[in-house]
Amino acid sequence: MGALDQYIALWQEHGALIDAKAPEALNRLRPEAASSLIERGLPSPKDEDYRHTDLDRILAPDFGVNVGRVKIDVNPSETFRCDVPMLSTSLFLIVNDAFAETAGCRRMLPEGVDVMSLAAYARSNPGFVSDHYGRLADMANPIVALNTLLCQDGIVIRVRKGVKVEPTIQIVNIFNNSAALLAARRVLIVMEEDAEAKVLVCDHTQSSDVDFCSVQVVEVYAGVRSRLDFYDLEESTRRTSRLSSLWLRQEAGSEVLLDAMTLYNGTTRNEFYTSFAGRHARLRMLGMGIEDDSRRLDTYSRIAHDVPDCNTDELFKYTVDDEAMGAFSGLIYVAEGASKTEAFQSNRNLVGSDTAKMHSKPQLEIYNDDVKCSHGTAIGQLDEKQLFYMMTRGISEAQARFMLKQAFMSDVIDGISLAPLRDRLKLMVERRFAGEKAACASCPVSCKD
Amino acid sequence: MLSVRDLHAEIDGKEILRGVNLDVNPGEVHAIMGPNGSGKSTLSMVLAGNPAYTVTAGEVSFRGKDLLSMTPDVRSHEGLFLGFQYPVEIPGVSMVNFMRAAVNAKRKYFGEPPMGASDFLKLMREKRAIVELDNKLASRSVNEGFSGGEKKRNEIFQMAVLEPSLSILDETDSGLDVDALRIVAEGVNKLRTPETSAIVITHYQRLLDYIKPDVIHVLYKGRIVYTGGPELALEIENRGYDWIKAEVDAADAIKGEA
Structure with a gap:
């Protein structure tokens, strides 16, 4: 078995402690998670859907898990010292896996929006969390199984019926x-009827010389x-x-934008499973991966159209350089009854070196x-004609390459x-393309230059 | 200005230029004409430094410097400009950013600081007027969605901004209607000075009605086989290239026998 054993053993030996420090709504699913893991084990790279991400290797290091909920002291004001936002956001922090409230974070939120620690919300609203958690x-x-086995906290965003949240809810x-x-x-987002919100999640690692794993x-x-x-x-x-692993269900007439942007990372596997439960719903998916060095990004998406009249538009773009690896696997499934479906999928990639790798697998199952459906993929290099044209105008090759890469990502950014x-x-x-680390390692919208 | 000696070049192993000799002095306009496939566009690409072409022999001196050792961007800084027959579309790069990058790259080469925003906008405005280029194109991606005429005017606009000492205009007249041709040609004429030179590559006499050349060359089989005054263009217009081809082919045949 290997890497997985240590987590199952952790649960078997310290299950009582894990449960004691977490609410019942989370605890009740742990046995099922454990049996799933024990029964199935981890998928190997021979498994078609995990060919480019070796879970066993990722989970092998001896990671600590903070099951005792020891408070790790991080000074949020040190992390986010500029609070003059270009965009008004309500900022919430999750330090490692513990929800940490910042001063005044709720100030801008209207009535009818709950942004809370998942553990706390499960205690105050056990029925609500049970109805949604793990469903x-x-x-x-x-x-999912590993997260469910170990999860003790996270965040809940609940926007009640008809409430429109103006400021962006930002989770760091x-x-x-x-x-x-x-x-x-664990993140739980519940948008009730006619609710509207924008959520921005930013992942940051502050200790650059320590191994971390987010499940x-x-x-x-x-x-x-x-x-x-x-x-x-x-x-x-x-x-x-x-x-x-993100799981989305859209009811009739809903409109969702999912945008996954990977600017800096180590090894990343992003999964998206989406489904439509009502007609005339729209999903727009955007993704961008900038991979160089030996970074790896593997995106997997499965979009299920089970009902008529829904619309999907999916666009993922990668640049891979040096020894980096990118993978995109996307399936759009259109069921027999899903007439008038419109679904478009596109994956475009620039490969900048002989040693970089890109794997692309667009799929439609109709x-x-x-229906109106299309899918396409392209893996290529920067256009030599464009490079030459720019250079004849005096632009250096390096600058031209930089501008063309930036241009390549422009339609994802414009979305x-x-x-x-x-x-x-x-x-x-x-x-990023200029090779600079973003000026402050903090978030895009909370800081000025 | 420009001195080309015995220039040979090939692409994909196929020799296109087979010993071109050409001298252009300051203030002169040279026209290069010739039948299809004679190597006219190859000559322009090789002079601008397109890496797809390999120079196998010969020398090119440009304002006293070895042109062939320079990268395309340095050739531009040193005063060479190529107006493309088929200007390249660059989706996602706006005209403004493209021109700013070009202008500032040149300034950097000469040790000057980047141009200020208001000076830059003023420069753009001035130069656009020369070819009556619509302001709305500035915010669009380079050449993307431009009409044929707009693309060619955009080439002359870029030439105006970069102020080259030698401009090579590769079939700038192709795909232009009479009005666009007049605007483009007038743009070129406005930019003429006693110190600047131009090489105009064209198939037809009609562009030369607007841009008066001092010298006309005929390129055939990768060599300049005929050089004459402005009257040569009219003769070609009337008689075609066949008489020149016949002379050259006959001479080649004799050489072959010898």
Whole structure:
């Protein structure tokens, strides 16, 4: 078995402690998670869906898990010293896997929005959490099972019926510890009927010389006619592994934007499982990966159209350089009854060196004739004609390459509806390609230059 | 200004230029004409430094410096400009950013600081006027969605901004209607000075009605086989290239026998 044993053993030996420090709504699913893991083990790279991410290797190091909920002292004001936002955000911190409230974070939130620690919310609203926690995520999935086995806290965002949240809700996940640490965070987002919100999640690692592993599950319920923009930005370190599994269900008329941006990372596996439960719902998925050095990014998405009249538009773009590896596997499934489905998927990649690798697997599975669907992938180099044209105007080769890479990502960046985030991200991507670390290791929208 | 000696170049192992000799003095306009496939565009690409072409022999001196040892961007800084027959579209790079990068790269080469925002905008405004280029194109991606005429005007606009000492205009007249041709040609003429030179590559006489050349060369089989005054263009217009081809082919045949 290998790497998995240590986590199962941890649960078997310290299950009582884990349970004592977590609410019942989370505890009750642990036995099922354990049996799933014991029964299935971890998928190997021979498994078609995990060919490019070796979970066993990622989970092998002797990570600590903070089951005793020891408070790790991180001074948020040191991390986020500029609080003059270009964009008004309500900022919440999750340090390792513990929810940490910042002063005044709720100030800007209207009535009818709950942004809380998952553990606390499960105590005050046990019924609500039980009704939603673990209901979308499939326990047969190894990331879901491992997260469920160990998860003790995370965050709940609940936007009640008809409430429109103006300020962006920003969640900053921080890794900060002196020894190797695994965090099993859980995010639960419930958008009730006609609710609207924008959520920005930023992953940061502060201790660059320590190994970290994030095993995260996000469950998103998009109610009837609700609107949600969900931006997920990773700016971690080479020594950070991230295993993330997002599960989304959209009711009739809902509109969701999922945007996964990987600016800096170590080894990342991002999974998206989405489904439509009602007609006339729309999903836009955007993704960007800037991979160089020996970084790895593996994206897996499965979008299920089971009902008629829904619309999906998916665009993922990568640049891979040096010895980096990128992988994209996307399936759009259109069931027999899902007539008038419109689903488009595109994955475009630039490979900048002989040793970089990109794997792309776009897939459509369609069981209905009355649909409009397309998929496409391209893996290539920068256009030599464009490079030459720019150089004849005096632009150096390095500068031309930089501008063309930036241009390559422009349609992903332009898909961001939040103007301040879009502008900020443009700058961050520019700096990323220019080889600079983003000016402050903090988040895109909370700081000025 | 420019001195080309016995220039040979190939692409994909195929020799296209087979010993070009050409001298251009300051203030002169040279036209290069010739049948299809004679190597006209290759000559322009080789002079601008397109890495797809390999120079196998010969020398090119440009304002006293070895042109062939320079990268394309340095050739630009040193005063060479190529107006493309097919200007390249660059989606995602706006005209403004493109020109700012070009202008500031040149300034950096000469040890000057980047141009200030208001000076830059003023420069753009001035130069756009020369070719009546619409302001709205500035915010668009380079050449993307431009009409044929707009693309060619955009080339002359870039030439105006970069102020080259030698401009090579590769079939700038192709795909232009009469009005666009007039605007482009007038733009080129406005930029003429006693110190600057131009090489105009064209198939047809009509561009030369607007841009008066001092010397006309005929390129055939990768060599300049005929050089004459402005009257040569008219003769080609009337008689075609066949008589020149016949002379050259006959001479080649004799050489072959010898």
